Amino acid sequence: MILSFRSALTVFAALTASQVAPAQVTNEAEPLIANGSSVIPTQVVLQPIEASAALPQKLEDPLQPVAENPTQTSEYASELEIDPHASLAEKVAALRGSDPGDREMECLAAGIYFESKSESLAGQLAVGHVIADRAASGRFPSSYCGVLFQRGQFSFVRGKSYPSVPRSSRQWQDAVAIAKIVDQNMHESPVAKSLFFHAKRVSPGWRMKRVGSVGNHVFYR
Known part of the structure; x- marks a missing residue:
């Protein structure tokens, strides 16, 4: 059989291809290097990432309540540490503030403020003690507000209310301090055990024992 030149070339190419084994890919295969290159690439080995020792071992729960400072003391506790031998002015200076603390102390401070805010500290103290002594006497309501x-x-009282108070004023803050002093019996009244008082400008003709006068007020029991 006579083959054409084209057919002969086709047969020769087929025979040659059947004798060449395909390339094998293995783990030991070397990386390809460009012809004429003097740089040999290095093998990169991936290392696992280890946890840093600087990171906290346990994250705090943001929803947990913040622990209270056990050394923190209340304002009321600090008030009890005032030197009992201090002068009335020194005690007032230490306790002066705009917040009496609760409703009962608010009533006591209001009574002192409206009845004696223009009086001396001793005069305000005397008025405050009248309110406190009434509450303790059994002859009047047993609370400051009562x-x-x-x-x-x-x-100054209208039903169950009284006028608004300028809480940032020095007179109100003095009244708050006097109320605390009276409530804790930190300073004796200059007119002890008085239950009544009136302004000197009036003469109600009371048949009671007169205890004394302080400033513009006369006190009785």
Whole structure:
């Protein structure tokens, strides 16, 4: 059989290809290097990432409540540490503030403020002790607010209320301090055990024992 030149070339190419084994890919295969290159690439080995020792071992729970400072003391506790031998002015200076603390102390401070805010500290102390002594006497309501709002006793009271107070004023802050001093019995009254008082400008003709006068007020029991 006579083959053409084209057919002969086709047969020769087929025979040659069947004798060449395909390239094998193995783990030991060397990386390809460009012809004429003097740089031999290095093998990169991936290392596992280890946890840093600087990182916290346990994250705090942001929802947990913050622990209270066990050394923190309340304002009320610090008030009890005032030197009992200090002067009235020194005690007032240490306790002066705009917040009496609670409703009962608010009533006591209001009574002192409206009845004696223009008086000396001793005069304010005497008025505060009258309110406290009434509450302790058994003859009047047993609370500061009860004494303050008892009908017909204090002219500034209207039913169960009294005028607004300028809490940033020095007079109100002094009244708050006097109220705390009276409530804790930190300073004796100059007119002890008095239950009544009136302004010197009036003469109600009371048949009671007169204890004394402080500033513009006369005190009785």
